[in-house]
Amino acid sequence: MERWWAWQFALVALATVYLSPSLGQNAEFQSDTLINNVVADPRTGRLYIGAVNSLYQLNPDLGVESRTETGPKRDNRQCTPPVTDACDNAVDTDNHNKLLLVQGAKDVLVACGSVYRGICSLRNLSNVEQLLYFSDTKGEKSYVASAEESVSVVGVIVSSPRPSQVGKGYGNHDSTKLISTRILQDYGDWVVFDSIIEASAVQANPFLLRYLHDFRFAFKDGGFVYFLFSRTLGVQDTKNYTFISRMCEDDQGYYSYTELQLNCSSTNKYNKAQAAYVATPGEVLAQSFTRSGEYGHVSASDKVLFVTFTSDEDPSSSAMCMYPLRSINKRLVEIIGACYSNNGIINEKPAVYSPYSSKAEELCSSNNQVREIFPGHMTAVAVAVEKGHAVAFLGTATGEVTTSPAGWLFVFLFSFSASLPVLCVQIIKVPVQACHLKTDCQSCVAMKDPYCGWCVLEGKCTRKQECRRSSEDNTWLWSPNQQCVEIESFNPPNLSCKKTQQVWRELVNEHALSISLCGVDSPPSESPVLIPPTPDRQDFVSVPVKVMVNEKIKVTSGEYRFYNCAATVRKNRNTPCIACVTSEWGCQWNARDHSCSDRDDGVDGDHVVKPQKPDSCPQFESPEPLLIPVGFEIPISFQGRNLEIYTVRAVRPAQPPINNIIKLYTERKIDSTLTVVLYNCSVGREDCSLCKHADSTYQCVWCSATRTCVYRELCPSPQPAQCPDPEITDIVPRFGPLNGRISVTIKGSNMGIKKEDIKKITVAGVDCVHQEDRYSLIYIWMTHSSTDPKPVAVHPAKGPAAGGTRITITGTDLDTATKDDIAVTVGGFPCEVLSFGKEITCKTGKYRGQKVPSDLLPVQVKYGKNTTKDVTAAYQYSENPKITDYNPKFVQEALSKNDTVLQFDSPPANSSDSQSLRTFLQLDNVKEELKSFDYHPDPTFNQLNKNVITETSIIIVTVRRTFQKDDIPLAIIIPAVIVPMLLFIAVSVYCYRRKSQQAEREYEKVKHQLENLEESVRDRCKKEFTDLMIEMEDHTSDLSEARIPFLDYKTYTDRNFFLPSKDGANDAMITRKLQIPEARRAIVAQALNQFSNLLNSKTFLINFIRTLESRPDFNARARGYFASLLTVALHGKLEYYTDIMRTLLLEMMDEHVQSKNPKLMLRRSETVVERMLCNWMSICLYQFLRDTAGEPLYKLYKALKHQVEKGPVDAKMKKAKYTLNDTGLLGDDVEYSVLTLQVLVHGEGPDVTPVKVLNCDTISQVKEKIIDQVYRNLPYSQRPKVECVALEWRPGSTGQILSDLDLTSQKEGRWKRLNTLAHYNVRDNATLVLSRVLHTQSFHQHQDSYEEKNSLLEDDNTFHLVRPADEIDEVKSKRGSMKDKAMTKAITEIYLTRLLSVKGTLQQFVDDFFRSVLCSGSVVPPAVKYFFDFLDEQALRHDNVDEETLHIWKTNSLPSRFWVNILRNPHFIFDVHVTEVVDASLHVISQTFMDACTKSEHKLSRESPSNKLLYAKEISTYKKMVDDYYKGIRQMVPVSDQDMNTHLAEVSRQHTDKLNTQVALHQLYQYASKYYDVIIQSLDEDPAAQNKQLTLRLQGIAAALENKVTDL
Secondary structure (H helix, E strand, O other): OHHHHHHHHHHHHHHHOOOOOOOOOOEEEEOOOOEEEEEEOOOOOOEEEEEOOEEEEEOOOOOEEEEEEOOOEEEOOOOOOOOOOOOOOOEEEOOOEEEEEEEHHHOEEEEEEOOHHHEEEEEEOOOOOOEEEOOOOOHHHHEOOOOOOOOOEEEEEOOOOOOEEEEEOOOOOOOOEOEEEEOOOOEOOEOOOOEOOOOHHHEOOOOOOOOOEEEEEEEEEOOEEEEEEEEOOOOOOOOOEEEEEEEEOOOOOOOOOEEEEEOOOOOOOEEEEEEEEEEOOHHHHHHHHHHHOOOOOOOOOOOEEEEEEEEOOOOOEEEEEEEEHHHHHHHHHHHHHHHHHOOOEEOOEEOOOOOOOOOHHHOOEEOOOEEEEEEOOEEEEEEEEEOOEEEEEEEEOOOOOOEOOOOOOEEEEOOOOOOOOOOOOEEEEOOOOOHHHOOOHHHHHHOOOOOOEEEOOOOEEEOHHHOOOOOOOOOEEEHHHOOOOOEEEEEOOEEEOOOOOEEEEEEOOOOOEEEEOOOOOOOOOOOOOOOOOOOOOOOEEEEEEEEEEOOOEEEEEEEEEEEOHHHHHHHOOOOHHHHHHOOOOOOEEEOOOOEEEOOOOOOOOOOEEOOOOHHHOOEEEEEEOOEEEOOOOOOOEEEEEOOOOOOOOOOOOOOOOOOOOOOOOOOOOOEEOOOOEEEOOOOOOOOHHHHHOOOHHHOEEEEOOOOEEEEHHHOOOOOOOOOOOOEEEEEEOOOOOOOOOEEEEEEEEOOOOOHHHOOOOEEOOEEOEEOHHHOOOOEEEEOOOOOOOEEEEEEOOEEEOOOOOEEEEEEEOOOOOOHHHEEEEEOOEEEEEEEOOOOEEEEEOOOOOOOOOOOOEEEEEEEOOOEEEEEEEEEEEEOOOOOOOOOOOOOOOOOEEOOOOEEOOOOOOOOOOHHHOOEEEEEOOEEEEEOOOOOOOOOOOOOOOOOOOOOOOOOOOOOOOOOOOOOHHHHHHHHHHHHHHHHHHHHHHHHHHHHHOHHHHHHHHHHHHHHHHHHHOHHHHHHHHHHHHHHHHHHHOOOOOOOOOEOOHHHHHHHHHOOOOOOHHHOHHHHOOOOOOHHHHHHHHHHHHHHHHHHOOHHHHHHHHHHHHOOOOOOHHHHHHHHHHHHHHOHHHHHHHHHHHHHHHHHHHHHHHHOOOHHHOOOOOOOHHHHHHHHHHHHHOHHHHHHHHHHHHHHHHHHHHHHHHHOOEEOOOOEEOOOOOHHHEOOOOOOOOEEEEEEEEOOOOOOEEEEEEEOOOEHHHHHHHHHHHHOOOOOHHHOOOHHHEEEEEOOOOOOEEEOOOOOOOOEEOOEEEOOEOOOOOOOOOOEEEEEEOOOOOOHHHHOOOHHHHHHHHOHHHEEOOOOOOOHHHHHHHHHOOHHHHHHHHHHHHHOOHHHHHHHHHHHHHHHHHHHHHOOOOOOOOHHHHHHHHHHHHHHHHOOOOOHHHHHHHHHHHOHHHHHHHHHHOHHHOEOOOOOHHHHHHHHHHHHHHHHHOOOOOOOOOOOOOHHHHHOHHHHHHHHHHHHHHHHHHHOOOOOOHHHHHHHHHHHHHHHHHHOOHHHHHHHHHHHHHHOHHHHHHHHHHOHHHHHOOHHHHHHHHHHHHHOOOOOO
């Protein structure tokens, strides 16, 4: 991240500040730490460098003007500034600069760091050491930047009164504001850096961390502020998409905020923005935009956004795209207009979206871009305009150099210093061009530098303004055009060395100039120039030509050719005349002089052959015959042409006969084109059949006498009319398998002359198939052989899974066929055949199976295509060997091996440098390095001093390290004593360790088995998870507060407080029904108000609670119910309720601490105060559930419900195929298929709803799924119930009512199966009608006869998928053996792998919920912080409360008391229905949550429940989350009593009027009435109660409510 900013601003500085060439040393700046940000002040040219722990102020020449240290600072991300000694985990933390902004108008530099939650400071722009403003006491509103180094931050200075706008990503400890307006001076109630606008459109949801924003650029233009960023869009969609957002600069509420997706390719391959720059395009690029027709007219003064992109798919390449701002603004105006006029639709596509729920294809996007693709990872861009051309400077993370192929855009990538590491700690001021370094035109234009060109008349590489006369055409050649001045042609194009004349030459891009050669027309002052001699094997010589200006500056150069006709005969000495007249120089041949010369029209005659007339040359041709056999003398005749000019003195055949030269009196060669062919009949024709197959032109015959093929005249004996019989000399192979189908090669002679000659081949009397296409080798397919191979054994029997083991296969007749015919596999994996014979040796391949070590695998030998021989259970792939230790660490001589120890001689080392040697141990394909194995130099011995040795002599051997053996007895005694001692100690330690580690090994073994089990179902988990994500998208994409069916506060409290009571949903607190006569209601209401006032007396209430709890019949259920009534009654004064709860908790703490059992406190809800605490948490966390934890909990519930219903669920046994609870696992394979039903709801229109069901679902289950889908937008309480709807199937003209039981139900003995869709034969895409019934009656009441009614009423013996064992089955099972029972159990346990599959599928949802609940870095409810601080204070007050006890208190008060309850009962917070099957899985997750909150370690074994083993691996991670959560809360800013009371008062104000306070008071009084006497007695005994006359007040209330006679 910091590296990107360094490139960005350094490149900007280079492109805008320093464009002049420098011949001296480049200015440099070296930072001690990593550079994060660089900004420039355009007024002064100063640079401001934000680095880690430092801030620099540089002058334009990179000299340091001022520097200040910004870190390290004592900080911790979890601590809220100011960081004091109360922050226990505070350490010295590096301060990374996150943002630098220049406010020139106020002479202020804005600097933001990563410490203290991203708080910023104001510094003097002229002296950064001067701190103008900094405050860390303003709270969250002053957190501007991010505390995380990986989160990018951008900003822009805008007009007053809101001088700056900041865009940033979201870190774990950051403010949720993605884009904020920050004030830079106190204004009204706002302080410096206060966020003065609250807009939900630009805030992150802290509980949806998958939507990661990465801001890259911010700028303002035309009254608008723009932000460029990328973000991900969905749960599984982790691909980045790039957006540009715009808002009005003076927008008071971000109402004008609009986003537009930017695409850089048609497939959006380049999807993540890295850097951007806004600049004018220049004339050339503007014209290119205009010509494209996609952007309208673009002028050179318009603004263009240049953006570099990288690809998530291909990180090795990058792209840069350009977007005219006018096109972006036009598209944004279209989107805004669509919002108001066309429901957000543009071109029939949605153009308006919800930022956190839309898919990529639904987003509005802009494809108006021009794209250039580059290798590497581009991280910075800056653009300048040079002579009308836009020039982009691109920086990469590695500093590699490349060029752009575009004609109108020229790109240079450069590094600041090739010697520096990748992280930027140095800035170098370099010129953007180095034209002067190139000294010739070719190297100048090869740079393709848009700043450079070749100044022709001055002969140097310069910028255009530095070249005189550059305004004239072709005097300054622009480098990217790749053109230099070149000689196009000469006139004449060449000259003979014997001639001289003036030569004209044409220059590219120049006027014609003349030049003289050979010195004839040279200036008088110059001497003639001689032509160099003609080189051998050439008929011309090249002379260099230079064009000079002022005799100093070379314009161009080339070569001019001078030809030599006399040298043309060198090309072909056999045809000198033809070579002469056919040359490119136009030479002529003089046959009389036998010479070649320049063309001369003045010379004529028959003996002169003119140019390009080779037929006129004297020559010999047409030899006869053309074919001449070797070894036989044949006369050759030939013809001559154009020989009249010669007088023949003698003609005789030349010797040898094949010589074609005739000597004439001239003694000179005459052109000859005579060519004959010599041939030999015996070559390639070793037998008679091949000889007879020769072409008849050669006249080859088979000579019987010599048994060779010769020329006809060379055979003295008569020629046979027929060849000898075929002869077979060899057959390969000699053996083959009985099944045949292997290739056999037959070698011999006279076996035909073409493939058709082979009529039939048999082997052992069996026909063979002739492979005619391979006739030359005569391959045939054999169908029978006399031997059959039998592999018997394999050695060795095991080897590593990496392969490479040489195994030997032994048996009988293994050498059948050939090596090419056999193939060997081990367990289906190929084994490379190394040798073939009586034994077969092959090298095993890599084992790719899942199980290691493998089972005993068969070794298979395949002969040809028909024969396969197996050695069953012959080989096992074992685990790859692992070297745990080796001794000695240097050379030792030993040889032995077993499964655990390998001893060997180390190889000799020839290297003189023993330290550079690396030692590897290769065991088959497993290669391990012995990292600490050392080779020591060979020992050297000094000369022996004593040459005479006696029995008593002592020899001292001196090597590198000298050891003296002075006392032999001592050397014997010491080892004799020490060795047994060491041996005894070693044995003792070994036994102790073996025993102590036995339990741990057992645990590791079980854990390893579990990992193997997980590995075996990994693929299934992935598939299930992918399917779940796709199908859950419809459920989760629009889950906002309006869509999640949260219960209202009244229903929420009713279900949490009273639903678990004995009356359940019929409780008076839920029904609101009180049996009070109308006449007494006013009196009762007044008395209840008095009773409410009495309860607000702390003395009375404490006495009331203590009295009730002292009664033995006031059981735990009654105490919980009483506490819930008390919670409702006192809801109007929650701060008073909290005070009562604190008082009772303090008493209970003292009681547990004094009884030496502090860890048992809050473990159960057996007391009033424990239930009060549970209710208090429910009240205080209600809003947190709605805002934070509710969504991941609801998604977990929906995902679990969806996964359970995806497979069969037994409606009677309440067991499912997909579940987390092993007791609820359906232990049978039920065949089923997925059906899609088209459901039409009667009376609700013609639209059908597709619903996915299973054909094994009962009709009630089908109804439930249909209701869930049809009424998915309604909460459960508003949906019709299953018993209130009827389902009708209309397969034809008549309909059929579907029900769970009817007369067609199948019977199995006395058991009856519930009807399913498969029972009714309902097919896929069938149409069903759902209709409501007005009066719910049992289906059997519609039957016709009494017998039918009775038969259907026997529903006690019904079953769905699995029939329970009846009496007969039980009898059979009793007779069965123990083996049968064990097999039954084993078969059931096979299906436990389904638990892993479901667990893996739901893992993301479980993690999301745990993270939302146990994340102290985001939002922690104030009640949690308040109560945990209360527990911390009380723990300090008591000496015997350790850290573990405090951990248990916190766990019992929040996770176990509240979160487990909510997790197990989602219907306590949502309007949903939790089935028994879903509840069973939720029980497993809640149990995991409870285990994570405990400090004790869970030792697992084979006997551990499957539910415990299921999440065994994750428990450690969850435990750490809990520990971090508790630590994070402890480090937060404390919540004062005043703040807590304010919060509780607000909750009371919002919700009290919704609760049944009067009913609660009435129910509370029932307890006062029941225990009236003991309460009166207790009050009388309490002096404080007597002073307040509490007894009198209670008696008055009793008299009013019950007409009791009192002492009043």
